Amino acid sequence: MDKKIILGIETSCDETAAAVVDSGTKIISNIVASQASLHATFGGIVPEVASRQHILAISTVINAAMSEAEMKINDLDGIAVTYGPGLAGSLLVGLNAAKGLSFGSSVPLLPVNHLEGHVYATWLNESNKLEEIDFPLLCLIVSGGHTDLALMSAHGQFKLINRTRDDAAGEAFDKAARVLGLGYPGGPEIQKAAEKAKGTEKPFPRPKVKNSNDFSFSGLKTSLIQRAVDKRIYPREDDTCVDSELVNEISFAFQEAVVDTLVDRTLKVASELSVKGIIVSGGVAANSCLRSRIEEKSPLPVVMPKPALCTDNGAMIASAGYFKFKELPLTKWDLDILPGLRIGEQGF
Numbered sequence: 001m002d003k004k005i006i007l008g009i010e011t012s013c014d015e016t017a018a019a020v021v022d023s024g025t026k027i028i029s030n031i032v033a034s035q036a037s038l039h040a041t042f043g044g045i046v047p048e049v050a051s052r053q054h055i056l057a058i059s060t061v062i063n064a065a066m067s068e069a070e071m072k073i074n075d076l077d078g079i080a081v082t083y084g085p086g087l088a089g090s091l092l093v094g095l096n097a098a099k100g101l102s103f104g105s106s107v108p109l110l111p112v113n114h115l116e117g118h119v120y121a122t123w124l125n126e127s128n129k130l131e132e133i134d135f136p137l138l139c140l141i142v143s144g145g146h147t148d149l150a151l152m153s154a155h156g157q158f159k160l161i162n163r164t165r166d167d168a169a170g171e172a173f174d175k176a177a178r179v180l181g182l183g184y185p186g187g188p189e190i191q192k193a194a195e196k197a198k199g200t201e202k203p204f205p206r207p208k209v210k211n212s213n214d215f216s217f218s219g220l221k222t223s224l225i226q227r228a229v230d231k232r233i234y235p236r237e238d239d240t241c242v243d244s245e246l247v248n249e250i251s252f253a254f255q256e257a258v259v260d261t262l263v264d265r266t267l268k269v270a271s272e273l274s275v276k277g278i279i280v281s282g283g284v285a286a287n288s289c290l291r292s293r294i295e296e297k298s299p300l301p302v303v304m305p306k307p308a309l310c311t312d313n314g315a316m317i318a319s320a321g322y323f324k325f326k327e328l329p330l331t332k333w334d335l336d337i338l339p340g341l342r343i344g345e346q347g348f
Contacts, residue, residue, distance in 0.1 A: 005021075005022055005028075005075060005077050006020070006325070007062075007065065007066070007078070007101075008320075008321060009062065010082050011093050014035040014053075014090070014312075016032070016033040016057040016061045016093075017061065018064070018065035019031065019313060019317070020065055020318065021315050024120070024318075024323050025319065030313060032061075032311075033061050036184070043174075043178050043184055044174060045087075047087045047088075048089065051090050054089075062097065065314065073104075077108075078107060078322070079101055079109055080112050081094050081097075081112060082094055082095075082113075082317055083112070083341070084113065085145070085146075085338065085341040087339065088339045091339060095335065108325075108331050109335070110325065111335050114341075116156070118310075119150075119158075121315070122304065122305050125305065133277035133303070135152060136276060137275055137277050138151060138152075138161075138266065138278050139278075139279045139343075140279070140285075141282045142168070142290075143168060143169075144284075147170075147262070149269050156324050158343050161269060162212070162213045162214045164217060165216045169258055170282070172218075173255075173284070174187070176190055176224050179224060179228050179234050180234070180251060181236060181242055194255045201246075203256065204227075205257065206260055206261050207220045207257075213268060215265060220254070224254050227250060262284075262294075266280075267294075267297060270300060277300050277303065278294070278302045279302075280302060281304065281305055283312070
């Protein structure tokens with residue numbers, strides 16, 4: 001494929017992001033305006049607050065990405081934008097901004113599935129083992145809103161194989177952190193606490209779905225809440241003295257249960273499908289325990305984005321847009337958001 005310069009715009013949740021990427025693999029600029037500190041006050045994402053913040057930030061972020069890349073809009077070969085899945089109000093901000101830029105410049109608009117974007121963050125690694133691995137690949141996309149296993153048979157060709165039946169792994173981490181009195185987002189806070197533990201706490205059960213390789217984390221979340229109640233650390237009064245060592249030990253046990261479940265299920269499905277390699281992506285893929293455990297246990301090559309590219313960013317959307325460029329050469333002005341879009345679906 002010829003060299004293409006793509007602007008990627010991402011506003012599916014609580015990050016306003018834009019990036020310029022060359023040929024789907026080389027980041028020229030990558031700007032992310034995070035709302036994490038804003039939502040930390042509420043212990044989770046408030047959709048109305050998120051969409052309003054996107055409106056305030058979107059022009060500044062896009063201008064910063066173009067300025068850092070030292071380019072004008074007419075230097076671009078395509079404008080890639082997330083149209084789903086995600087929060088409806090947030091998605092609308094990014095899609096409308098991308099449509100406006102595309103209409104005003106006649107640069108093609110490239111609709112990107114956010115989950116596929118997470119997979120393509122892996123192509124942005126400087127030293128990329130993917131060049132040595134053939135399709136098909138099994139993709140574990142694990143984040144605050146999704147825990148999916150998808151078969152990638154070629155570029156842009158995905159089939160959903162397994163998913164979570166209830167909570168996503170990232171959502172379970174967020175809830176666990178709130179119960180244990182840790183900060184938001186929960187995944188990094190649980191990891192930091194777990195790193196201080198000695199591993200003395202009784203293990204949590206590894207959740208399974210009967211006769212299925214799907215995931216389920218609601219029972220594990222309930223088990224953690226019950227243990228926190230039994231240990232008298234939840235619910236907590238303002239003047240309660242918290243045993244930080246106990247919180248660390250419970251965090252360790254909970255993280256081990258989540259990681260073991262993700263790794264064991266992924267390797268089982270990879271074996272059943274006879275894939276050539278595994279991609280692990282999404283916000284939870286930044287977890288150091290998950291990264292080391294799956295590399296240690298997998299008989300297949302495992303490729304993951306750099307931790308900084310695991311969370312939402314515009315570069316992954318630009319990369320996905322590049323690999324779909326020839327497939328979608330014409331702008332679809334009637335493109336609308338699809339908040340419930342699944343990986344492998346197109347919706348237009």
